[in-house]
Amino acid sequence: MPTVNINVNGQDLSAEVEERQLLVHFLRDDMDLTGTHVGCDTSQCGACVVHLEGKAVKSCTMLAVQANGKNITTIEGIADGDNLHPVQEAFRDHHGLQCGFCTPGMIMAAIDIINRKPNLDEKIVREELEGNLCRCTGYQNIVKSILAAANK
Amino acid sequence: MYNFIYEKVNTIKEVEKLLSENEETKILAGGQTLIPTMKQRLASPSTLIDISGIDELNFINDNGNSVTIGSTVTHHEVSSSDIVMNKIPSLASLAEGIGDPHVRNMGTIGGSIANNDPTADYPTACLSLNAKIKTNNREINAEDFFIGLFETALEENEIVVSIEFNIPKKSSYMKFPNPASRYAMAGVYVSVFDDAVNVAVTGASENGVFKWTEMEEALSSNLSLENAKNIKLSSDGVMSDIHADSAYRANLVDIMALRAVENLI
């Protein structure tokens, strides 16, 4: 089995993986980072979104070997100790989640949106959330949370 | 997904060598089509060659009259490239309309055209902008490249190196995205050059992307909404599925063409 060297949440890791192992299973099953979820397993829902070199990607649609030599950030890696990341805090303050299943992917997508788009408005946020599905909230408070975080 | 051998390479030469050694080898670019297909066991290559690290495939060049884009350039990189935004803004906005941000961060232009999905966006840009597709062996005109559903002129051992798009006087791409997948249910790319107006259509035909010659003739004589309104796409040979039957889809194509023309006058 090939060996991969991946920096996950600031930590250099070295591990043997099967070629066909998806990045999301490497993170959840091998690294015990179960914050990244599998919703659809068909590249539609965005529950599995992590950052690869700072950019949002679907970890169910990527092989662990493709991440060799790269930096990965998951939902576990964004808070600063006990201090939540501003986007996490905004989701808490604005009730941006209900069951919470979509939330890790939503937050990783939201950070990427805020990084890329300097002047966010509601229309842009809704368009940018194209790849993230939520079955509970109706998106209203997710959009509100992202706009609040962007304006902080 | 069945297992396979994974090879990450740094040069086109290495790709050629690996492709010639084994028929069951496939190229992996962004993986946004290939990995879902392999998960469903609709493809089971014995070897995957990851080309995403090949520097000679990753560039965007402004050549004055044309723009050349390397095959591993991602949709996000195309949509945010200053060169593309300035020279062919409709191409940048086409790229921005593909799938969702996460797909755009991984998916590549070369992967999209090599796959030639009948509802993909980039093939219209290639036809409408008279693109030349450069492979490791030769140069293929877009009109000869897209052959049918998921079928291209690429040979077994051939890889897409880059795509050269001519810069039009003006151009516009309008698509009606499938509300779930964002693939085109109808997409029309209209480009105006000094000597011609080119119109390419995706998402509609049972044979994949095509040039809509009746519309081209009508618009070449005079680029006007009236002329565009006089031309209707026949629903013969137009795809029919749970999302849209052929008459509805043909009508969507008419409407997308009108919207594209409206943008240009």
Ligand SMILES: Cc1cc2nc3c(=O)[nH]c(=O)nc-3n(C[C@H](O)[C@H](O)[C@H](O)COP(=O)(O)OP(=O)(O)OC[C@H]3O[C@@H](n4cnc5c(N)ncnc54)[C@H](O)[C@@H]3O)c2cc1C
């Ligand atoms: C949720 C979702 C939504 C999407 N929505 C859209 C959409 O709205 N519009 C749209 O057009 N597309 C859409 N796509 C497809 C997306 O654009 C893919 O990125 C693209 O089709 C394939 O590019 P890739 O780099 O991911 O290729 P891969 O998946 O890596 O490869 C695809 C195929 O091309 C071959 N290949 C790749 N690169 C080369 C090369 N340089 N030379 C020869 N062969 C090569 C591979 O062997 C494989 O057979 C969507 C995908 C997903 C998952």
Ligand code: FES
């Ligand atoms: S689990 Fe990856 S997109 Fe749904």
Ligand code: FES
């Ligand atoms: S909060 Fe339940 S799926 Fe989004």
